[in-house]
Amino acid sequence: MRTARGLTAPEAAARLARDGPNRLPTPARRSALRRLIDQLVHFFAIMLWAAAALAFVAGLPQLGIAIVVVIVLNAVFAFVQESRAGRAADRLRDLLPLAVTVIRDNRPQQVDASEVVVGDLLSLESGDRIPADGTVVTAEGLRIDTSLLTGESEPVAVDVADEVHAGTFLVEGEASARVTAIGAGTGLAWIAHLTTASAPPASPLTLELRRVVRTIAAIALAVGGAFFAVAMLTGEPASDGLVFAIGVTVALVPEALLPTVTLSLAWGAEQMARKKALVRNLDAVETLGSTTFICTDKTGTLTLNQMTVVEVWTPSGGARIRTPGYAPDAVVEYEDGVSVAAAVRRAARAGVLCSTGYVHRVEGEWRAHGDPMEAALDALARRVGAETDGDVVARFPFDPRRRRMSVVAGDEVLVKGAPDAVLPLCGVEVDEGGGAAVAALATLTHRGLRVLAVAGRPVGARVPSSAAEAEYGLELYGLLGMEDPPHADVHEAIAACRHAGIKVAMITGDHPATAAAIAAEVGLRRPDDPVHVSVDLPDDEAVLAALLDRDGVVVARVSPEDKLRIARALRARGHVVAMTGDGVNDGPALHEADIGIAMGRSGTDVAREASDLVLLDDHFATIVAGVELGRATFLNIRRFLTYHLSDNVAELTPFVVWMLSGGQFPLALGVLQILALDIGTDTWSAVALGAEPPSKGVLDRPPVTGRLLDRTVARRAFGVLGPTITLFSMAAFVLTFVAAGWRPGDPFPGGSTQLAASGAAFMAVVVAQSANAFGCRSSTRRPGELGWMSNRLLLPAVALALTVSLLVVYVPALAEAFDHQGPTVVGWAVALAGAAGLLASDAVDKAVRGALITRQRRTASSSRRP
Numbered sequence: 001m002r003t004a005r006g007l008t009a010p011e012a013a014a015r016l017a018r019d020g021p022n023r024l025p026t027p028a029r030r031s032a033l034r035r036l037i038d039q040l041v042h043f044f045a046i047m048l049w050a051a052a053a054l055a056f057v058a059g060l061p062q063l064g065i066a067i068v069v070v071i072v073l074n075a076v077f078a079f080v081q082e083s084r085a086g087r088a089a090d091r092l093r094d095l096l097p098l099a100v101t102v103i104r105d106n107r108p109q110q111v112d113a114s115e116v117v118v119g120d121l122l123s124l125e126s127g128d129r130i131p132a133d134g135t136v137v138t139a140e141g142l143r144i145d146t147s148l149l150t151g152e153s154e155p156v157a158v159d160v161a162d163e164v165h166a167g168t169f170l171v172e173g174e175a176s177a178r179v180t181a182i183g184a185g186t187g188l189a190w191i192a193h194l195t196t197a198s199a200p201p202a203s204p205l206t207l208e209l210r211r212v213v214r215t216i217a218a219i220a221l222a223v224g225g226a227f228f229a230v231a232m233l234t235g236e237p238a239s240d241g242l243v244f245a246i247g248v249t250v251a252l253v254p255e256a257l258l259p260t261v262t263l264s265l266a267w268g269a270e271q272m273a274r275k276k277a278l279v280r281n282l283d284a285v286e287t288l289g290s291t292t293f294i295c296t297d298k299t300g301t302l303t304l305n306q307m308t309v310v311e312v313w314t315p316s317g318g319a320r321i322r323t324p325g326y327a328p329d330a331v332v333e334y335e336d337g338v339s340v341a342a343a344v345r346r347a348a349r350a351g352v353l354c355s356t357g358y359v360h361r362v363e364g365e366w367r368a369h370g371d372p373m374e375a376a377l378d379a380l381a382r383r384v385g386a387e388t389d390g391d392v393v394a395r396f397p398f399d400p401r402r403r404r405m406s407v408v409a410g411d412e413v414l415v416k417g418a419p420d421a422v423l424p425l426c427g428v429e430v431d432e433g434g435g436a437a438v439a440a441l442a443t444l445t446h447r448g449l450r451v452l453a454v455a456g457r458p459v460g461a462r463v464p465s466s467a468a469e470a471e472y473g474l475e476l477y478g479l480l481g482m483e484d485p486p487h488a489d490v491h492e493a494i495a496a497c498r499h500a501g502i503k504v505a506m507i508t509g510d511h512p513a514t515a516a517a518i519a520a521e522v523g524l525r526r527p528d529d530p531v532h533v534s535v536d537l538p539d540d541e542a543v544l545a546a547l548l549d550r551d552g553v554v555v556a557r558v559s560p561e562d563k564l565r566i567a568r569a570l571r572a573r574g575h576v577v578a579m580t581g582d583g584v585n586d587g588p589a590l591h592e593a594d595i596g597i598a599m600g601r602s603g604t605d606v607a608r609e610a611s612d613l614v615l616l617d618d619h620f621a622t623i624v625a626g627v628e629l630g631r632a633t634f635l636n637i638r639r640f641l642t643y644h645l646s647d648n649v650a651e652l653t654p655f656v657v658w659m660l661s662g663g664q665f666p667l668a669l670g671v672l673q674i675l676a677l678d679i680g681t682d683t684w685s686a687v688a689l690g691a692e693p694p695s696k697g698v699l700d701r702p703p704v705t706g707r708l709l710d711r712t713v714a715r716r717a718f719g720v721l722g723p724t725i726t727l728f729s730m731a732a733f734v735l736t737f738v739a740a741g742w743r744p745g746d747p748f749p750g751g752s753t754q755l756a757a758s759g760a761a762f763m764a765v766v767v768a769q770s771a772n773a774f775g776c777r778s779s780t781r782r783p784g785e786l787g788w789m790s791n792r793l794l795l796p797a798v799a800l801a802l803t804v805s806l807l808v809v810y811v812p813a814l815a816e817a818f819d820h821q822g823p824t825v826v827g828w829a830v831a832l833a834g835a836a837g838l839l840a841s842d843a844v845d846k847a848v849r850g851a852l853i854t855r856q857r858r859t860a861s862s863s864r865r866p
């Protein structure tokens with residue numbers, strides 16, 4: 001290969017010292033300590049820190065220590081589970097080769113890729129990855145795979161004076177290129193900048209939890225302040241008023257909410273992993289369930305990213321191959337005729353001898369080496385038993401102007417290329433629309449296949465020395481129809497998305513005709529659905545969102561910037577956007593979307609690091625399984641939020657009664673008892689509720705985008721379940737005094753009677769909450785309908801909560817610390833009755849709600865009748 005002059009060694013050293021090494025910039029990151037501190041000082045934590053400080057001021061160090069322990073546990077949970085690593089730019093560096101060949105001092109030299117400088121002359125061969133941006137100086141049959149940057153699945157023909165970019169690689173030919181940009185100046189670095197330039201958007205769950213926490217916190221602080229004021233007005237000591245204010249605040253704040261949410265998400269992540277979806281960011285579990293719009297790539301997502309020759313046409317007849325992939329073993333269906341198989345073998349032989357790509361077996365799997373299209377031709381030759389022996393004595397590489405290539409092999413000239421570039425050399429005029437070859441070509445292209453023509457002739461007396469001498473007077477051997485087959489279950493998966501109310505669009509770097517054909521084949525695009533090309537997209541994001549906000553749309557020839565704009569525009573329109581991808585070019589959009597979904601098998605490290613979810617099997621259908629689990633997780637969070645808030649009603653009531661009585665009615669529950677309920681007993685059942693399996697029909701409704709604390713949660717927690725628990729807790733407290741001889745109007749006895757009454761109130765809450773855990777599994781169905789054992793974690797969790805509560809009540813040291821003791825017989829009787837009472841009120845509520853829903857449906861149905 002002819003080469004131009006490169007740099008001298010001193011010139012290269014000077015430029016290396018001036019510009020620095022050829023490395024991508026390293027993004028700044030928060031340290032582990034900073035991330036831990038952030039978990040200790042968010043709004044929820046600050047409020048608890050204030051409560052702890054007030055407890056120490058009020059002379060209650062035990063309470064202060066208990067609150068601090070809660071804060072630290074919450075922070076550790078969040079810190080450990082925080083999984084967004086932000087290492088996408090690091091992985092980009094792995095795409096650069098370790099060593100490259102450059103021309104220095106007028107001779108080829110191997111140097112480390114980091115030592116490449118602007119002005120270096122690169123010497124490139126087939127299979128080399130390009131280490132920097134540059135301009136082609138010489139080229140021989142040069143074709144470059146740019147899919148990682150552009151999304152274009154087919155290798156691109158490159159000629160002299162064209163630009164090449166870092167991270168791409170040669171699949172065919174040889175070249176030399178002058179380096180024009182290194183490191184931070186390359187297009188690869190620009191993609192790294194797009195990937196890390198902005199913080200990832202907050203997930204719907206994060207936003208909703210912030211709202212819930214702030215709402216509850218505001219209520220807790222307001223009510224706590226009111227109690228402190230009432231205590232002062234009734235003449236209570238300031239220290240006692242402060243204790244009551246802290247108690248009210250602690251009673252209203254569900255301290256275990258955030259850890260329970262984290263554990264529920266972790267459970268969802270584990271279930272997704274079993275379904276081949278690896279969660280990198282826990283919030284992604286719920287976000288996937290909230291998704292309203294999926295922007296999917298084509299190659300590697302909807303398709304297998306494996307070119308396969310599926311149909312061969314020859315003048316003697318044709319053949320079909322129905323086995324995708326590169327494996328040599330496949331069923332070949334020939335048309336009738338003795339000569340058909342021989343004609344197919346001749347066409348396959350011509351195709352493979354005109355190629356340099358091939359298939360090989362790696363770790364038990366057949367894979368492509370070089371151009372996937374040429375690997376498909378090699379697989380075809382193996383499948384039909386074509387003889388591929390023959391020395392290639394001359395090769396005339398593919399030229400983008402000729403759109404074909406040719407070789408001299410043995411005593412034949414063989415040609416492979418685009419049908420409209422090869423057929424005229426065989427005496428077939430494509431534009432005239434006549435003849436069997438043209439009809440076959442029309443049939444194959446209409447099916448969305450990529451078609452190659454192969455032809456040949458005897459070499460004659462003289463071996464051609466140029467393409468012009470070789471490519472004339474040809475005989476058409478055949479047409480080869482290829483496809484990148486879709487995943488077997490992608491059609492059903494897309495239909496399931498639509499059934500679940502999720503819009504699906506194809507966003508790809510491929511040619512619009514290819515994209516449209518694949519989209520139609522998998523059922524994504526219907527006849528009237530539009531196909532847009534990126535250059536025609538409007539600049540205004542609002543107009544862009546309105547244009548794309550429909551199901552089945554296809555956008556082709558997109559760039560990384562286009563994907564970013566699309567994600568931002570749809571999010572601004574109110575959609576929860578999931579973006580799938582597998583290449584470097586997908587990284588920024590995966591980072592920008594509400595949830596980025598990368599391919600685990602065919603994807604790049606960059607895409608995986610920029611994503612929230614990685615599909616380990618590359619199946620689009622796995623997204624549907626993830627959506628189901630995501631929706632179940634959101635509903636589970638609502639379930640244990642109802643459970644937590646029900647308990648809070650019972651915990652707050654003793655303070656309300658004390659305030660309304662002007663301090664004459666003793667507190668049924670103390671602050672430490674409330675913490676024991678929130679942390680020691682409720683957490684176990686709440687975690688089990690977070691692992692509730694998906695209910696039937698979870699995909700038969702629109703995406704879950706509502707609020708956690710909605711009307712149903714508020715009504716059940718504050719209007720039904722909470723008051724029921726409160727009723728039995730306060731009844732256990734009062735009736736313990738009555739059994740000891742107390743009558744209304746008498747002063748309340750203290751000592752062991754009050755301690756037993758407080759223990760009875762405590763156990764009544766625990767027992768009722770144990771029943772409540774089963775009631776909260778559904779807002780419409782009774783526990784018996786769901787099956788008492790269908791949630792395998794719930795019974796052990798309830799048993800553990802009851803065990804902890806008994807230890808707290810009956811172990812002397814613990815009972816003394818919590819200022820209570822074991823209930824009397826009467827106290828136990830009322831406490832145990834609370835379980836039946838809770839289940840009864842839950843059943844009545846669900847029956848009434850079911851009747852109302854049935855009536856509304858009948859009314860709506862009647863109004864629609866003519």
